[in-house]
Amino acid sequence: MRDDEDRPRTVTAHEIGQRLDALSVEDLAARIVLLRQEIERLEEARQAKVAALGAADAFFKR
Structure with a gap:
């Protein structure tokens, strides 16, 4: 067992645009999950x- 395997991984x-060649398969999978969550947050x-713009537009068109 290598010493670096004993250390906890920091996420x-x-x-955006960072080099990916040094990341492990597990790291890449974790980044994909992270980015999908961020996309969902951005969409929300x-x-x-x-919705707020639509409500404001409807209010001021009266």
């Missing part, structure tokens, strides 16, 4: 803003 945020924020 770092993904940086976008939907909330669209």
Whole structure:
């Protein structure tokens, strides 16, 4: 067993455009999960803003 296998892994945020060749298969899978969660969060924020803009538009058109 290698010494680095005993150390806990630290999950770092993904940086757009970063080199991927040093990441393990497990690290890549973790990044994919992280990015999918972030996409979902962004889509929810976008939907909330669209709804707010629609409500404001409807209010001020009266």
